[in-house]
Amino acid sequence: MELATVIFYLIAAVTVGSAAMVAFSRNIIHSAFSLLGTFAGVAAIYVFLGADFVAAVQVLIYVGGILVLILFAVMLTHRITDVRITNRAVGRIPALAVIGVFLFLLVQTIRETPWQKAKEILYSPTTAKIGDLFLGNYLLPFELASLVLLAALIGAVVISRKELKE
């Protein structure tokens, strides 16, 4: 077995394992920190797939942004001193059953589907290419994304701001 394969399985195990922790952990802090593992693992997978820029974005935004936000939210809404911070989950067995069937179906379908095959498999840096596309073909989405972020910004302000005095 090649080293790459071993590393792949390792990363896959980390990703899936920490994702499972997120899903199953009874402690929300544990969940939140496990999410870190998932995000990192996914970033590593991106590297495996030759998507260096995406991997970087993944680390920057997910790990640096979203995860911190989530942790803040957890802190703000829970007393840290509480030994066992509840992360209540209910109805696991039926959920497991449904999800199990679902996953089975997904995997079966994935295996049977003849996916499109690329002519060549590239392992070149993608940053420049992506940058070009952002200012070329994908200019509109790129600009639109800025609007989305603006809206999100305003939205976060609107929702968390105190109300107007009459």
Add this chain to the structure above:
Amino acid sequence: MDLRNFESLKFFYPEAILTGTILLLVLLDLVLRRKEILGYIAGAGCLLSLYAAVELFGARGGWLFQHMIILDNFSLFFKVLFLLAALLVICMSLDCHELRRVHKGEYYTVLLTSTLGMFFMASSSNLLMAYLSLELVSLTSYILTGSLPHNRRSTEAALKYLIYGGVSSGTMIYGMSWVFGMTGSLDYARIGAALLQGEVNHLSLFMAFVFILAGFGYKIVFAPFHMWSPDVYQGAPTPITAFLSVASNAAGLAIMIRFFFPALSRLGENGSWLFLQGVEWPHFLLFLSMVTMTVGNLCALNQQNVKRMLAYSGIAHAGYLLMGLVVLNNDGLRAVLFYVVVYLIMNLGAFLVVMIVANATGREDLDGYHGLAWRGAAIPAVCMAIFLFSLTGLPPFAGFVGKFFLFAAVIRQGGMFVLLAVVAILNSVISLYYYARVVKTMFFDFPQPGAQEVEMTPSHAALLGFLSCLTIFLGVYWGPLAFYAEWSLRFFVR
């Protein structure tokens, strides 16, 4: 016509104007003291954009921005529709007691952003654009829903909406990723071409569609993706509920038609669409349509809250709208387009009355409507009756013509679709029951002693009058609108 980025700008006026207005609002919010003016500015922006959109009528259709969006009659139709909805909702918001404590600047900004997002939903020709625009609309919708500060219902609704939206869009992009994987492209046209010639695994295609449908369905509000809507509609401020129930619904339809019809099917003879082999799209939608209208109507039966009832009725109407998609032909689509316009008018009208009553009494439950007609609010009561009967589908109101087209499309197709028509009929009858219950409460029950008088502002009266006259007018003379709907079916792509 396939335009590059800068060339595209001259066909981009409606969006550009709207974007400009949004930015202007953000700036003016900082400067202006009298925030009421912002509403008028937003309205003016919409009007300007509307003008620009109408100016574009007759322009040769084509791809803009490197195949990102499409300019065609279909997208123009929906743009006009969204602008009308936004305009009306802005008019409603100007005098809404619920929104007194809301920061107007942000409110209108977000509202217009949402409208802009819908523009892109109707015109996107790329999976990425579709996702982006859908998310834009979703995010702004969460904000609008939760815009009432320190309001239990509003915040709760926003939270539910958020979770729902997150899951739905996640599911949708998962589905989209499969489509991407199967075709190697994000562009509708190329996806369509690839699917038509390539070896397609029916099962994975179907699964991808089902996932994508979760995203669209949650916007259109059809079963089983409908369950958020009653809670959200009830919790959101009334103008926003009106906006969501009409514009967001229409945007969902637009994106769905845009995605499934021109992209994933090809035009057959006599204006019918042939769908890809192996995806039992009609059967599936037929079933969904039946379930949706039935569930919506049955749940609406016993609602005590009028807003919630209208939410369920919205679900039922989503079911009726699906009838038009089921038959997979231009007849059906024309009916859908027609009905969307009509639905906009009557549903907005109904919510306007709900708002007027809530303004005066602070109540949204049915008991607040006791003897409305006899409490100085004869005009809102009569208008409400008109809107509700129109929603039922009674002539001479516009809702009848809309339903008529839908039925016509279905009946014409014959066969198993007749079953759908019969189910729809039974549903109409059921729906009459709960609509008539509101009418009954307004007219047949006499006000309890001490009930508040209901008054309304002249602007509301004018708006009501306009909407109800339009409802009747379109019920009697609907040729032009039908023509407009027909005209809007000229897709550029394929």
Add this chain to the structure above:
Amino acid sequence: MAIGLTHYLVIGAILFSLGLYSVLTRRNAISILMGVELILNGANINYVAFSHYSSGNVEGQIYAIFVIMLAAAEAAIGLAIILAFFQIFHTIDVEAAETLKE
């Protein structure tokens, strides 16, 4: 067995399923949001993998970048809403949300 497209897709599917599982079982709004993030990551793996194996161009990667961006925006709004919710209800258990029902 060489590592191929299917492996990545399966990881994506597992993340997707685990995300759905969280969403289904969690009562805590933040946990549900985390579940949504898992779903998005699952989808993203698909995009990048397809970009690599199927299309041979970077469209999929761009899609993934947008997804990450939007996830951030959604997380921002989502957490703002959750905090507002917490202020009113003093919990983020979604079962506490019982104002809206028929």
Add this chain to the structure above:
Amino acid sequence: MDHPIQTDYLRWIVLLPLVGAAVNGLLGAVLQKRIGKWIISLFACAPVLISFLLSLQAFLDLLALKPDERFLIDRLYPWLSVGSLRVDMAFWVDPLSAVMILVVTGVGGLIHIYSTGYMREDKSYWRYFAFLNLFTCAMLLLVTADNLLLMFVGWEGVGLCSYALIGFWYHDHVNARAGNKAFIVNRVGDFGFVLGVFLVFWSLDRSGHGTLVFREIEKFSALLQGQEIWGVGVVTLVTLFLFVGATGKSAQIPLHVWLPDAMQGPTPVSALIHAATMVTAGVYMVCRLHFLFSAAPATLAVIAAIGVATALFSATIALTQTDIKRVLAYSTVSQLGYMFLAAGVAAYGAAVFHLMTHAFFKACLFLGSGSVIHAMGGEQDMRKMGGLRRSLPYTFWTFAVAVLAIAGTPLTAGFFSKDEILWQAFSSPHGSPLLWVLGVAGAGLTAFYMFRQFFLVFFGECRADHHVKAHLHESPKAMTLPLVLLAIGSIAAGWIGLPEIFGGSRFAEWLEPVFGAHHEVHASGSLEEILMALSVAVAAAGFYLAYLIYYRGRLAPERFSSLAGGLFYRLSYNKYYIDEIYQFFFVNGTLLLARIGAWIDQYIIDFIVDGSAKTTAFISWIHGLFDNHVVDWLVNKIADSTFDAGDKFRKVQTGNINSYLYVILGAVVLAIIVKLRYWS
């Protein structure tokens, strides 16, 4: 025959009374108050008298014609013309209807005059005469109509007036109820009548001659021969249907029950409607359509049987009745039975002859009894009368004449007509000795109960209380004059129809163009004489028995009434319980059906409809339940009980995000599975 003479005065015979009725009906209340009762009397009596004169004119006109051409017609306008159905508003007079209009207007006129005296005190004088005139109009319409449908108009019209006049004193529920009974029983008969009309029309229409005009039916009646429906000859069925109508109107078994109750009306009404005219409409109708009946021997047999049965049956009831008018009522039923007996043996002339003579003597009897009641201050129970011959001389003598007539005393009208019937019953091809025997027995009973009444009322000691006794007085002129005239008629009317042995019947001769040649079996004259003598003897025996019991008091009535433990007496006294049986089976049965129908309507049908509504509501409830309970229940119950046992079982509610998501995911999975299972 095909071109009867068109006249323009026949319509007035019918319409004049209508004018009277309209004036009195619409303006009567005002006129009576402003001007007085005399103006009402004028508007009431004058039209009828003028009608009588016009009828005489018609009679004379007929007389002036050759026997075969004796038709007058007055066509007004086409009344109903739809498809092949063409019915004119047309009146005609032929020898048969000439007799009828003379009787109706003549006897009717007398009764009008009588009524002006009898009803003088009544507050609703105008209403009485309005209906009486309306009745006259309807009756005249009935007898002069030239087609079946128009006849039916009169047929129902007389029923309506009968109803209104029976219940004239509507303040008493008994009267109102009697009116209802009469109307409804008549309706049952009419039901048969219209079916007969339909059948005859369509049977003729089949050969392209659909018509309801009498002359044309007669002309084409041969076409009906051989046609069958439901395995029965059309002619038989038509005649049976029509005869059902006749039994209703003419109070034959089994529809005879209304007539005795009809005596609740004012006595002149009983005389006019329930003795002289309306009740004979059935007989008239049978005679009018004799050509059909003659062609249906089976029907004839039925008619004869029912006629004789009715005659005998009601005579037995009359034996024990104590109400003066009730006796007469049953006697009327009985006499009508004789008429049907005659018709049933195809002796239509005899039937009409008896009809005419009966009109005289029965009207006389009724009016006489009215006079008695008037004198007794409204008392009708014969047991409280007696010895009235001194105080009411006119009444007594006229009554006596009429009693003699009805009992069949030789040389009175009743004798001739009844004898004719009995002879025909014996000798006609359709007759039989049995019919004769039964008829004679009935005649004996008739003599008995009539004399019983006669003796009870006019002889012996007065059993009334002294108040009544003090007020006993003869009736005014307006009442006695008609009595006298009718009494004369009761004798003289018979003389125009003498039996063969006394020189032959002018009457039969007159009717010959209608009924065809008198196909009488010319048995030896001596047989007729013997039979006649026998019947007289039987009548005399009846008289003698009554004389013994009620005049001489030699025999106690109890000797008869206690026979067989009083069984016969009770049966007869209680009219064989027919009313009770009908009440039980038909009236209560219908009401029961009605209640069942209403119940079904209220509960079953609405239940089904409401039920579907409820089901819808139920489904929506279930859906809510599913939403509220099942999904959450599955989630919560299973989860809480297994893993989170410490967590309290929360109250389930909607608005639960997780359960919503379950639905979505479940649906997606389901869709995929369905897809895999069915469409792969």
Add this chain to the structure above:
Amino acid sequence: MTDNVLTYMTFFPLAGMIVVLMLPSDRHNLIRWVSALFTVPPLALGVWLYGHFNTAIPGLQFVEKIPWIPAYNINYFVGIDGISISMVLLTALLSFLCIFASWGIDKGVKGYFALFLLLDTGMMGVFVALDFFLFYVFWELMLLPMYFLIGVWGGPRREYAAIKFFLYTLFGSVLMLLAILALYFTSEPHTFDMTVLIAQSGKYGTEPLAIWPFNQWGWGFQHVVWMALFIGFAIKIPAFPFHTWLPDAHVEAPTAISVILAGVLLKMGTYGILRVNFPMLPQATADLAYYFLGVLGTWNIIYGALCAMAQKDLKKLVAYSSVSHMGYVMLGMATFTPQGISGAVLQMFNHGTITAMLFLLVGVIYDRAHHRDIEGFGGLAAVMPVYTGVTALAFFASMGLPGLSGFISEVLVLLGAWQKYPILSILGASGVVLTAGYFLWTIQRVYLGPTNEKYKTLPEINGRELFTLIPLGIIVIALGVYPNAMLDLLRASLDQLNQIVIPHLP
């Protein structure tokens, strides 16, 4: 003016509605008189129509046809023939009279009269429309005002009655809509024009449909469409078992509305069958008429009469009598004989006038005694003789007494029925006995007998009430004496109608 008679007749009341809406709402008398004024022109034009109607032409007259929505081949197309003229006259007359019968309304006067005038337009429109789309619009248009008129101005259970009426009728009419669409798409070119659809009647196939369970019954397109239309119309008639809305609606509705309901609205059902089912789907008509018109009609006659007999409420009794009498119309239509079908149409008119009288009369007594319990009266004849007289006239007309109009139509129906279905005719005729039974019983209980002390002082019927009754009374008598006045109008058209169906009879 004379070119657009029907348009004027139809839309005058609508103009009246707009005028009434603009009047100040507290000027009650002004509103009443204005409303009355706007019902006069239709009546006057109706009389004019009666005079100028050419009885020799079987086809349409006074036709107006203007394109409405050309893209869908929808026209404003009105006209009358022998089938509709009697209904048009009836509508004009009853609308006019009912304005006066509504004089006593004093709650929401403006709304009442405005809705009433709208109702008038709707009703008139249904009878003159020759375009199916237009027909449907008018058909439904009339529902709304009716719903409000019952629901707002009705009796104690008005809400229940109104919604029941509404739901039933809507159910039927939506089913009808499907049938209309099916016909539209079968025609070539697609059209809603009834005359064209009739001309194309041969196109509608009868080969068994592939839809379960119709293929089991061997039902074809025609039959299925026929059934859909029939149910829509049967609910209006109302035919058993769709009739239960009627007693409720009648009992709760205000007097004038009951009159309209029974007088005009019920006729729409039978009119629709004659106008649509007969000529457009002749084969299905020939196949199904016996069961769904003949047998069901007879059942209606008997069942309605039995139900009427058991009622304690005077108005309900009259309502059930309508069920019974409309049965004659159905039976008559099923016969395809000139007599039967003429009788049916005549019965429609006669029932309209007679039952209008009955409801007006019930209204009179209800206004005075404030209840309608049959057992609660007694001896009214002594207190209110004129009223009793008019009631008797109406009752006798209703029970088919010869000389009055009801007799003519019933006898024609039964006569016509005898030729085809003697048994039904016999059963139907037995309904006559039952009818007499319950009416006489009612007369006895309400008007005869000792006077009820409570009602010794009831005022006699007044001039306004008599004004509404007398024209009807005159018509009832006049048509009994000279029925050709109406039959002449119908003859040609109905004969033609029969000729369409008869060739298809088995």
